[in-house]
Amino acid sequence: MRINILQHTSNEGPGAIIDWANERGHEVYTYHPDQFGTLPKVAETDLLVILGGPMSPNDDFPWIFEERQLILALMDLDKPIFGACFGAQQITKALGYPVSKSPEKEVGWAPVTLQSHIIPNVPDELFALHWHEEMFEIPAGADLLFSTEGLKNQGFVMNHRVIGLQFHFEPLANNVREMVVNDFSYIEGSVLGQTAEDILEQPVPRENRRVMFALLDYICQ
Structure with missing residues (x-):
């Protein structure tokens, strides 16, 4: 399987998704559309992973619109797609749903x-990394997958092929450190009330990597 990853900023990498790809024997190709303007071809994509980034789906960059056309083309072919944060918002925006400011900015660790229970072996509660201040609407026909106390629409699954999460299961410890040391100023104003040190001192739950594997296995069945 060829996995095409769309990475939108240098400090938000695929983390455990690479571990999953390596353990399953898949090939990974990483694209940086915001930097190079290059996107994968539909015919060369078996799984599309769309990562987070500091931009908004509402921004007026040509590659953002082109990325959404890629998403729709892959959906038409029933290809699996996983989106995290900006990536999940891009999926819903491609389907015609608005992306708007969240009631509260969430940056840090929260349950x-x-x-x-459509996806097997996912616990009822997990501790995830949040790094966002926008939110998506759940597309028609999709199942609400995760919520938090402050924001209902935190994740969805659609047609056994598409998963979008507003938060992050994919970061490993090195990824969290990279996010914090480079984007620490974004933490200010978060309703979670955590400092950069608080975020760094929180160990990445081992369960998150296992659940990330379970989500990817589900859409690639």
Whole structure:
């Protein structure tokens, strides 16, 4: 399987997604559309992973619109797609749903609660990394997958092929450190009330990597 990853900023990498790809024997190609303007071809994509970034789906960059066309083309072919944060917002925006400011900015560690048992072996509550201040709407026909106390729409699954998460299961410890040391100023104003030191001192839950594997296995069945 060829996995095409869209990485939108240098400090938000694929983390455990690479571990999953290596253990499953898949090839990974990473694209940086914001830097080079290059996107993968539909015919060369078996799984599309769309990572986070500091931009908004509402921004007026040509590559953002082109990325959404890629998403729709892959959906038409029933290809699996996983989106995290900006990536999840891009999926919903491609389907015609608005992306807007969240009631509260969430940056740091906070629990997420499972809302659907459609995917096996996912615990009812997990501790995830949040790094966002925008939110998506759940597309028609999709199942609400995760929520938090402050924001209902934290994750969805659609047609056994598409998963979008507003938060992050993919970061490993090195990824968290990279996010914090480079983007520490973004932490200010978060409702979670955590400092950069608080975020760094929190160990990445081992369960997150296992659940990341379970989500990818589910959409690639």
